[in-house]
Amino acid sequence: MATITLEQEINPWEAQAARFDFAARKLNLDEGLWRVLRYPSREIIVHFPVAMDDGRIEMFTGFRVQHSFARGPAKGGIRYAPDVSLDEVRALASWMTWKCAVVNIPFGGGKGGVICDPKKMSIGELERMTRRYTAEIVEFLGPEKDVPAPDVGTNEQVMAWIMDTFSMHMRQTVTSVVTGKPITIGGSRGRKEATGRGVSVVCDEALKHLNMQRDGCRVIIQGFGNVGSNAANLMMQKGYKIIGIAEYDGGLYHPNGIDIPSLIEYRQRNGSILGFRDAEPADPAELLCTDCDILIPAATENVITSRNADRIQARIVCEGANGPTTAVADEILAEKKVFIIPDILANAGGVTASYFEWVQDRQGHFWKEAVVNEQLDSILAESFDDVVRYSEAHGVNNRIAAYMLAIDRVAVTIKQRGIYA
Structure with a gap:
C-alpha cells in the first residue's frame, strides 16, 4: 500500500471508498453500477438560525446525506457533535446502505448531523435547533423517503421533536417518519438495547x-x-x-x-x-x-x-x-x-430493530419485547453465517465479504429495477 498520512488514514469517506472499491473489484462489478453505488444519491447542506436562551441568534450547519434508495427509503441516524463533517456523514450514509443490505432489510442508507455541542446547550436550545433543522430538510423526509434515528448526541426525545415537527408540516401524525422514539408515541420495545x-x-x-x-x-x-x-x-x-x-x-x-x-x-x-x-x-x-x-x-x-x-x-x-x-x-x-x-x-442490531419499529408504526400493531428479541437474534445469526460463508467462498476477510455481499444485493436490485432515463 502507498504511504499515506494519518489524516488520510482516518478520513471516514476515504476509508469507506477504499473498502468499497476493493470489494467491487473482487465482484467484477459492472463499471456503470460501480459509479452508481460509489457516490450518494443526494447531499443536503443547510445553514439555519436558532434563537439562544440569552437572546443571541446563532447560525448552525446541518447535513443529511441519502446514499441509496434502491432497496427502500434511506435509513440512518442523526448526530449532534462539534466535529460533524460532510465526509463523516457521507461515509456513515454509505455504511448504512451496506449495513441494511447485509442484514437484508428493505432500506437504503442515510445519515444526518448538525455541528454543535449538545452538552453546552439547554433543552430549549436543543429543541429549537432540532425543529428548525427538521423544517429545513422536511421535504426530503418521510416513511417512504428517509427515516432518521438517534445517533451520537441525540436520543428518543430528539426523535420525538423531529416526529412532531414533521407531523405539524404534514397536518397529521406520522409516527413512522423516525425510529428510536419513546414507546408512548410509537417506539418499539427492545429498541434501546x-x-x-x-x-x-x-x-x-x-x-x-x-x-x-x-x-x-x-x-x-x-x-x-x-x-x-x-x-x-x-x-x-x-x-x-x-x-x-x-x-x-x-x-x-x-x-x-x-x-x-x-x-x-x-x-x-x-x-x-x-x-x-x-x-x-x-x-x-x-x-x-x-x-x-x-x-x-x-x-x-x-x-x-x-x-x-x-x-x-x-x-x-x-x-x-x-x-x-x-x-x-x-x-x-x-x-x-x-x-x-x-x-x-x-452493530446492525440497531437498524434491524429500527426496521421493526417502522413496520409496527405502519401496521399500528406493536410486538412484545420477546418477539422483537427473537426476530433480532434470528436475523443477526443468519447474517453472520451469510458473511462467513461468503468470506470462505471468495477467500477474503469478513469485512470485504460483508461489503461484497451487500454490494451484490444492492447491485442486483438496481439491475432488476433498471436505470430510469
Missing part, C-alpha cells in the same frame, strides 16, 4: 465458529454508552467475563470480571465510571491493547489505527461502533490473524 444485543449475538456466533468457549471468555469494551453498556450487561448474563471498560475520561480493569449492573448503576449516579471501587483504574488507550479474547470498540470512529493495531492482543475484534478500524489497521490485524466482525454486521 438492540445494538448491544446484536453485538452479543454475533460474538456468540463467532465463538461457535472458532470453537471457543463462552464461559469465562475475556472481553474488553471501549465505550460505555448505550451500545457498550447494553452489550456488556447482556454478555455478562451469558457468562462472558468483562475484564475492561475504556471510556473517554478513563478506564477500569479487573482480571476476574467487572460487575456490570453495579457499574451501570454507579455511572447513572455519578455521571462517570471513574471512581468505581470494584475495579482498578486503567489507561483507556492501554486497555485497547490489553490481552483478551474479544475486544469491542463501541464508541467512535478510528480507535484502531496504524499506531496501535500491531499491539492489539484480542483474538476477536467485534465492531460495536461505526468505522472504529482504519483500512491500514485492517491489514495489520489480518497479518495477526485477528477475527474481525465488521461494523456493518456487528
Whole structure:
C-alpha cells in the first residue's frame, strides 16, 4: 500500500471508498453500477438560525446525506457533535446502505448531523435547533423517503421533536417518519438495547465458529454508552467475563470480571465510571491493547489505527461502533490473524430493530419485547453465517465479504429495477 498520512488514514469517506472499491473489484462489478453505488444519491447542506436562551441568534450547519434508495427509503441516524463533517456523514450514509443490505432489510442508507455541542446547550436550545433543522430538510423526509434515528448526541426525545415537527408540516401524525422514539408515541420495545444485543449475538456466533468457549471468555469494551453498556450487561448474563471498560475520561480493569449492573448503576449516579471501587483504574488507550479474547470498540470512529493495531492482543475484534478500524489497521490485524466482525454486521442490531419499529408504526400493531428479541437474534445469526460463508467462498476477510455481499444485493436490485432515463 502507498504511504499515506494519518489524516488520510482516518478520513471516514476515504476509508469507506477504499473498502468499497476493493470489494467491487473482487465482484467484477459492472463499471456503470460501480459509479452508481460509489457516490450518494443526494447531499443536503443547510445553514439555519436558532434563537439562544440569552437572546443571541446563532447560525448552525446541518447535513443529511441519502446514499441509496434502491432497496427502500434511506435509513440512518442523526448526530449532534462539534466535529460533524460532510465526509463523516457521507461515509456513515454509505455504511448504512451496506449495513441494511447485509442484514437484508428493505432500506437504503442515510445519515444526518448538525455541528454543535449538545452538552453546552439547554433543552430549549436543543429543541429549537432540532425543529428548525427538521423544517429545513422536511421535504426530503418521510416513511417512504428517509427515516432518521438517534445517533451520537441525540436520543428518543430528539426523535420525538423531529416526529412532531414533521407531523405539524404534514397536518397529521406520522409516527413512522423516525425510529428510536419513546414507546408512548410509537417506539418499539427492545429498541434501546438492540445494538448491544446484536453485538452479543454475533460474538456468540463467532465463538461457535472458532470453537471457543463462552464461559469465562475475556472481553474488553471501549465505550460505555448505550451500545457498550447494553452489550456488556447482556454478555455478562451469558457468562462472558468483562475484564475492561475504556471510556473517554478513563478506564477500569479487573482480571476476574467487572460487575456490570453495579457499574451501570454507579455511572447513572455519578455521571462517570471513574471512581468505581470494584475495579482498578486503567489507561483507556492501554486497555485497547490489553490481552483478551474479544475486544469491542463501541464508541467512535478510528480507535484502531496504524499506531496501535500491531499491539492489539484480542483474538476477536467485534465492531460495536461505526468505522472504529482504519483500512491500514485492517491489514495489520489480518497479518495477526485477528477475527474481525465488521461494523456493518456487528452493530446492525440497531437498524434491524429500527426496521421493526417502522413496520409496527405502519401496521399500528406493536410486538412484545420477546418477539422483537427473537426476530433480532434470528436475523443477526443468519447474517453472520451469510458473511462467513461468503468470506470462505471468495477467500477474503469478513469485512470485504460483508461489503461484497451487500454490494451484490444492492447491485442486483438496481439491475432488476433498471436505470430510469
